[in-house]
Amino acid sequence: xxxxxxxxxxxxxxxxxxxxxxxxxxxxxxxxxxxxxxxxxxxxxxxxxxxxxxxxxxxxxxxxxxxxxxxxxxxxxxxxxxxxxxxxxxxxxxxxxxxxxxxxxxxxxxxxxxxxxxxxxxxxxxxxxxxxxxxxxxxxxxxxxxxxxxxxxxxxxxxxxxxxxxxxxxxxxxxxxxxxxxxxxxxxxxxxxxxxxxxxxxxxxxxxxxxxxxxxxxxxxxxxxxxxxxxxxxxxxxxxxxxxxxxxxxxxxxxxxxxxxxxxxxxxxxxxxxxxxxxxxxxxxxxxxxxxxxxxxxxxxxxxxxxxxxxxxxxxxxxxxxxxxxxxxxxxxxxxxxxxxxxxxxxxxxxxxxxxxxxxxxxxxxxxxxxxxxxxxxxxxxxxxxxxxxxxxxxxxxxxxxxxxxxxxxxxxxxxxxxxxxxxxxxxxxxxxxxxxxxxxxxxxxxxxxxxxxxxxxxxxxxxxxxxxxxxxxxxxxxxxx
Numbered sequence: 324x325x326x327x328x329x330x331x332x333x334x335x336x337x338x339x340x341x342x343x344x345x346x347x348x349x350x351x352x353x354x355x356x357x358x359x360x361x362x363x364x365x366x367x368x369x370x371x372x373x374x375x376x377x378x379x380x381x382x383x384x385x386x387x388x389x390x391x392x393x394x395x396x397x398x399x400x401x402x403x404x405x406x407x408x409x410x411x412x413x414x415x416x417x418x419x420x421x422x423x424x425x426x427x428x429x430x431x432x433x434x435x436x437x438x439x440x441x442x443x444x445x446x447x448x449x450x451x452x453x454x455x456x457x458x459x460x461x462x463x464x465x466x467x468x469x470x471x472x473x474x475x476x477x478x479x480x481x482x483x484x485x486x487x488x489x490x491x492x493x494x495x496x497x498x499x500x501x502x503x504x505x506x507x508x509x510x511x512x513x514x515x516x517x518x519x520x521x522x523x524x525x526x527x528x529x530x531x532x533x534x535x536x537x538x539x540x541x542x543x544x545x546x547x548x549x550x551x552x553x554x555x556x557x558x559x560x561x562x563x564x565x566x567x568x569x570x571x572x573x574x575x576x577x578x579x580x581x582x583x584x585x586x587x588x589x590x591x592x593x594x595x596x597x598x599x600x601x602x603x604x605x606x607x608x609x610x611x612x613x614x615x616x617x618x619x620x621x622x623x624x625x626x627x628x629x630x631x632x633x634x635x636x637x638x639x640x641x642x643x644x645x646x647x648x649x650x651x652x653x654x655x656x657x658x659x660x661x662x663x664x665x666x667x668x669x670x671x672x673x674x675x676x677x678x679x680x681x682x683x684x685x686x687x688x689x690x691x692x693x694x695x696x697x698x699x700x701x702x703x704x705x706x707x708x709x710x711x712x713x714x715x716x717x718x719x720x721x722x723x724x725x726x727x728x729x730x731x732x733x734x735x736x737x738x739x740x741x742x743x744x745x746x747x748x749x750x751x752x753x754x755x756x757x758x759x760x761x762x763x764x765x766x767x768x769x770x771x772x773x774x775x776x777x778x779x780x781x782x783x784x785x786x787x788x789x790x791x792x793x794x795x796x797x798x799x800x801x802x803x804x805x
Contacts, residue, residue, distance in 0.1 A: 337458035359404040359465040362483050363413055366447040366467055366518050405509050406451045409465065410516060411787045415531075417780070419521050424514035425503045433502075434471075434495055436517055437478055441471040445520065450480070451513040456501035457493055463506055463513065471495070527603075527777060528582055528610040528710065528731065529739045531784040537575035538788065544573050545744060546789045554751035564752070564761060565626040568741075580740050580781075582710075582731035583607070584653045589693060589704030596689065600708065604689065606773070607710035613774040614735040615712055619764040623738045651676050654694030654705040671698050741765060743781035 404412070406424070413420045423432075440446040448468040454461040469490065470479035477492045493501075502513045532538065552567045585603060596604065614620055651673035676694045690709040695702055710731060742765055749765065752758040767775050 359409045359412075362449045362465040362467050363409060363416070363518075365481070365483065366418075366449060403463070404465075406506065406511065406513060407509070408791070409449070409451075411791060413516060413518055414787055415784055417521060419519045421517040422514065423517070424512040425499065426512045428514070430496060430499045433499055433515065434476075436515070437468055437471045437495065438473070440468070440517070441479075447518050449516040449518065450478075450498065450502060451506075451515065452498060452501035453504035453513065454501075456497060456504070459488060461487075463504075468515075527773075528607045529580060529736065529777060529781055530583055531580055531781060531788060532578065537573060538579055540573040541576055541579040542785065542788045542791075544571070545740075545785065549744065550748050550751055553749060554753065556753065558752060558757070559754055560757060561622045561760065561764070562626055562629075564749075564757070565622065569626070569737075580736055582736060585708045586653060587706050587708070589706050596708070604708050604710060608712065610773055610777050611710050611712050611731055611735060613771045614738055617738060617742070617764075617770070617774075619741060620735060620738040622764065623741070624734050627734060627737075651694060653707050654692070654696050671696050673697075739778065739781060742767065742770075742778045743785055745782065745786075 406422070410420055410422045436448060440448050449465055450468055451463065451465050454464050464482075464484075466483050467481045468478050469481040471477070472479075472492065475492075476495050478495045478498050479490060479492050480498070481490045482488045502515065504513055505511065506513055548571070549568055552571065553564055555567065558564055558567060585600065587600075654673045654676065655671040673694045673696050676692055679691045679693065680688045688711075690711045692707040692709055694705050694707070696705055744765070746762065746765065749758060749761040752761060767778050770778065
């Protein structure tokens with residue numbers, strides 16, 4: 324008996340109203356797949372925004388698996404993503420974003436943006452629309468707009484679900500009608516994102532993450548609880564401010580803010596760095612140096628040094644200083660990314676790590692951690708390029724414990740996070756002299772431009788994550804204030 328099973332390769336595009344991009348009235352082009360995440364990946368790559376990590380092989384390229392800020396990736400892939408959450412992801416990925424719902428804009432304004440971005444390499448548009456308007460199967464959808472035909476007033480939709488529909492031309496007025504539909508999940512109108520490239524890639528060294536479920540509690544603690552904690556009468560000096568902030572940290576706090584390590588296959592690099600790798604590493608080292616030169620950093624170092632082993636928070640804060648353990652974790656994550664299986668159920672284990680200080684390309688010494696990662700019967704060599712502060716002593720030949728302070732650790736990570744908290748966090752401090760001192764310590768106005776941009780990027784991330792935590796990201800699409 325023959326068995327049959329149903330399958331679907333590709334649907335016929337209803338035409339009209341759409342015009343097939345590969346038809347005689349269109350032109351041929353192939354694009355990646357996957358609705359909101361794929362649309363954003365496509366645009367970020369078109370704008371040449373550096374994701375800060377490699378995709379496959381030596382390629383630094385945005386992939387859906389890298390868009391893990393604002394919403395857990397598994398949830399996005401399972402249920403899709405709202406218009407507001409996509410705005411959040413674009414901000415966190417480092418893009419400059421303007422978002423408009425149809426009730427906040429007009430057809431004429433939308434046309435002007437489409438014309439502008441169709442004739443420029445500096446901006447791109449992602450449209451959120453309902454497929455039914457075009458007689459297509461499915462409901463809400465995201466896709467980039469790839470062009471504009473002035474003579475026929477039509478927009479080119481680069482449909483990212485290429486297994487379903489090819490790129491196609493649609494009347495601009497009809498696209499606007501499709502965007503005017505209401506998203507049943509959020510009860511908000513759909514709309515479009517105008518995405519452009521910032522003058523430099525933000526988030527060079529530090530980033531916030533919502534991979535661990537504890538991010539909701541941490542974001543709430545930092546934005547809601549800390550401003551109330553510093554209002555107590557016994558807060559008389561900076562040491563006490565740091566004490567009340569750090570004494571009640573939520574569990575898994577260390578999962579919320581991370582420093583970014585670049586990884587590569589061991590065979591891709593050898594003993595040398597490429598010019599691009601060396602440039603990125605130098606920028607990270609400069610950010611680290613600038614953090615450690617702030618007055619706030621000195622207070623954080625003094626406070627953490629005063630913690631005793633009996634303090635319940637000491638292990639929480641000092642865990643971040645163990646480079647071999649950090650490197651082992653990063654090597655495993657790197658192996659997943661390099662194999663294209665990031666976020667899968669496959670188990671990776673780092674068998675061993677080796678910390679080396681070497682002079683690459685005849686330049687200053689760099690810190691390189693090499694790890695051997697095992698997955699089942701296969702193993703892979705992974706290198707982690709670790710930013711190090713040039714003002715610190717060389718730890719070559721020393722044990723890992725003697726290298727503390729050279730590479731990013733709890734001291735500077737916590738300093739960066741405190742700098743990123745909104746200035747109004749501290750206004751409840753009752754002692755006026757201390758209040759002015761805190762304002763001076765956390766002010767971004769006098770920071771070097773590189774660190775200033777790093778801090779403001781973290782502040783934007785924190786602002787967005789707080790809106791996600793409050794389920795307000797779909798209500799307020801304005802760019803977060805610095």
